[in-house]
Structures are given as C-alpha cells and as structure tokens.
Ligand SMILES: Nc1ncnc2c1ncn2[C@@H]1O[C@H](COP(=O)(O)OP(=O)(O)OP(=O)(O)O)[C@@H](O)[C@H]1O
C-alpha cells in the first residue's frame with residue numbers, strides 16, 4: 001500500500017505568495033527525515049477560508065487516498081483562524097490527545113503555545129493533524145506526536161509506516 005501524505009499550508013499570506021511556504025517545507029523535510037518507507041505527497045497552499053479548507057481535506061482523504069493529512073496555520077484566536085473548525089467539520093472522530101500533547105510540548109518553548117487551538121481527528125481512514133503556522137513550531141510539534149502516528153494508522157487499516165529509528169521511534173504496543 002502506497003503511503004500518501006497530504007500537506008496543507010493554510011495562510012492568507014502564504015497563499016498570496018507574500019510568505020514562502022516555510023511551514024510546508026519544514027513538514028516535507030521532517031517527514032523525509034522520519035520515514036524509512038517511501039512516501040508520496042499531496043500538497044496545497046490555501047487561504048484561511050473554511051469551505052476551501054474542508055474541501056481540500058475531503059479531496060485528499062477521499063479521492064487522493066492520503067492516510068495522513070498535516071495542516072499548518074490558522075489555529076490561533078484571530079478572526080480568520082478556522083483550521084480547527086474545518087477539521088472538526090470533516091472528521092467523524094476527534095483525537096484530542098494530539099492537541100493536548102503538542103500544546104504541552106510547545107509550552108516548554110513559548111508561553112503563547114496556549115493560543116493554538118490545534119487538534120486532530122479521523123475522517124474514515126485518514127488521520128488529520130493540525131500544526132501552528134510558525135515554521136519553528138512544525139518540528140517541535142511533530143517530534144511530540146509522531147511516535148504514536150504509525151500505530152494510529154495501523155488501527156485505521158492504512159499502510160505500514162516504518163521510521164528511521166535513529167531520528168524518531170514509532171511506538172507500537174506489542175500484542176501479548
Ligand atoms: N512562510 C512563513 N515564513 C515566515 N513566518 C511565517 C510563515 N508562515 C507563517 N509564519 C509565521 O507564523 C505566524 C502564523 O502564521 P499563520 O499562517 O497561521 O497566520 P498568519 O500568517 O498570521 O495569517 P495570514 O493567514 O493572515 O497570512 C505568522 O504570523 C508568522 O509570524
């Protein structure tokens with residue numbers, strides 16, 4: 001089974017070309033370091049518009065066959081920050097532990113970590129995880145939650161993800 005991962009940078013400015021997509025590039029670089037298994041990416045840079053965010057997530061999950069979608073940006077308190085709302089709208093199940101752990105880890109770097117409403121959820125067989133838009137936040141958050149992601153995807157009957165153990169150790173509880 002091919003490992004396809006969707007990456008969505010949600011930012012008005014990045015989508016207009018005012019920013020370079022540094023968060024998206026950080027996600028790709030991090031996954032290239034983490035993953036031993038070959039993987040393919042689906043990629044989008046879009047403005048903070050809830051219907052567009054939802055449609056992009058649905059397309060990547062339902063038509064592009066992504067087992068995992070990682071978003072960056074739009075998780076804060078500003079009026080146009082609606083990524084968590086879009087995530088919740090397309091998911092059947094929420095996975096609040098992801099947001100809890102990422103905020104706790106981020107709080108060791110910046111006191112403003114609590115301003116992110118980042119969450120995660122499952123749409124059919126696809127795990128969707130929100131990251132903040134700050135380029136530096138990407139690795140900090142992924143290092144915290146990625147060890148649990150391959151097993152989550154096993155439980156969703158997705159592809160078997162093997163990691164480079166010297167970079168990140170996937171945790172799979174043993175059946176006893
Ligand atoms: N490509 C980037 N390069 C440098 N900094 C960035 C980049 N993208 C985001 N940031 C930083 O992360 C912050 C939050 O980013 P996010 O994309 O969520 O919202 P924003 O850029 O403030 O909003 P907008 O959607 O209006 O452009 C930004 O204020 C900026 O400091």
Ligand SMILES: Nc1nc2c(c(=O)[nH]1)N[C@H]1C(S)=C(S)[C@@H](COP(=O)(O)O)O[C@H]1N2
Nearest residue numbers: 073074075076106112113116132133134137
């Ligand atoms: N690890 C980490 N988490 C972080 C930050 C950061 O710099 N590093 N920035 C915070 C800030 S300042 C905001 S406003 C929120 C929301 O950011 P977003 O709207 O770009 O998603 O994420 C927070 N989480």
